[in-house]
Amino acid sequence: MSYDAVLAETVGIRGHGDDLVEAYTARPMAPGPRGGVIVIHHMPGFDRATKEIVRRFAVTGYDAICVNLYSREAPGAEPDDAAATARAQGGVPDERFVGDARAAARWLRDLPTSNGRVGTIGYCSGGRQAFLTAVEVDVQAAVDCYGAFVVGRPPEGFPLQVAPLAHRVPEVAAPLLGLFGNEDAHPSPAQVDELEKLLQENGKSVEFHRYDGAGHAFFAVDRPAYRPEAAVDGWRHIEAFFATHLGA
Template sequence: MLTLNGMPAYVARPAGPGPFPGVVIAHLIFGIDAEARYCADRLAGAGFVAIVPDLYHRTAPGLELPRTPEGRQQGLALMRTLTRDGVTADVAACMTWLHEEALVTPRVGMLGISLGGHVAFVAASRLPLSATAALFPGWLTGTQIPLSTPTPTVALAPDLHGRLLFLVGEHDHVVPAADVRDVADALAAARVPHEIIVYPGEGHGFFPQVPPQPADSASSADSDRPDGPTQPRSEPGHSEGGARPRTEPVRLGSAAPSTEPTDGYGDGPTWTEPSRLDGGATSGKARRDGSAAGHGSAAGHESAVGHAAAAEDESATEHECVAEDETAAEDAWRRILELFEKELRA
């Protein structure tokens, strides 16, 4: 582990002399665990210098929590010790290290997952990030946690830097449909370049889905890890476990947001095939105006992400539906890497 002014950080580097683009990764409530390291290693395998700061270093440095009820409760308690100023300072320290020590190319991106997605949203509003991928970031629209005070974090949308990719599951109880609509409205109103993807059938925590690790694997990425580097995984689009049954897109509900923070890992991820939900009127796509035809209607398979953007809004983008043999996690990886390739290597 690297140490930046007392803050532990996990680093994964591509093989070769570089220079390479840099990406800061904000971890989930469990600290720098196997999933956080996997994300860094996979980005390194794709040609990015990745660094994961220990967001808990002020209160519990080096802590890696288990995926148990006790671990979740401890993580939720530690989450309440985080402040906007603190996480901004942590990300800024990583960006400085990337530029001064890792000698990365000028543009830096950020990947944040769950709690880390909230951290990434805050950081992108305060720091010159060129691209940010926020996966199922909870508590953006309320004031339930210190990070979302004094005003809801979604109110920072006008200050966001760079392009934002927002990925969430249809049945995410931490980021319900009402929250997704509020975030989409705020991004559209602020004309933030963005893309919102809602995965039908998925709950909270569908990403990154770490595949089994062969005991004798070796990596081409140089990871600053005590027990050595991990094996770079396949490029997005390659199925680790085979295709799963595809489900039709359904109308995104409007469940009320939770009043108390939870992380959503108690139920585990739901394995269903994703569909593209960020544009178009029919053919498996969502309406940008927030309306939706009913499930199984004559208009075709449609789903709503709320007001992702007006149809003519150039700040949001539109693509075809995802490949039929991709899982939600694989599709998410493909989109994340496409974002960073386009925005960080330019």
């Protein structure tokens, strides 16, 4: 029988500005080498559902880590309270996120089981940050799950106040998989089409999938937005994409 145990635990890593930040990690208890995955949590924060995704990647055969991007705003707070604090401040600054993502990639590569290849996946605000990771961080694959405002700006009063990233498409340095719901408003189908066209025109490796009857957060099993058919098909694409670019 194969050995299928995993180790999951919360650790501290040195993130942007050498700050000590909280991170949830999961690893197969089997010899490597293998790829690593940076999981970027959604706007609701560093919650139980996000940690389940981290463990899922470990079960699939990857070392995985998710940094609590709200560690500084609300240390020790419950996810909902930390997310509310971060929303009130307009979200996580891009520069700080990039520093934390680089630290997560370094943590993965420092593991004795690492094969040197790292991918990233993000949901909601994390989808936009996954795109940013493909620009700023040494990763070999990136997955954007319905990330808003890569193209276009947030409307006035929206809890996430960030600048668009479309002008940085020429800098994307990793293959990009995108998964989107056609009933979503942020990003809208038109914005998804615009981003895909920009990536294609710049010769980037891009694979986008769109789902009818699905809106924002269709992967979120604990929310009314969950759409099983779209989520199951999306996970199939994610697993194939990472197997290709990170090693099965």
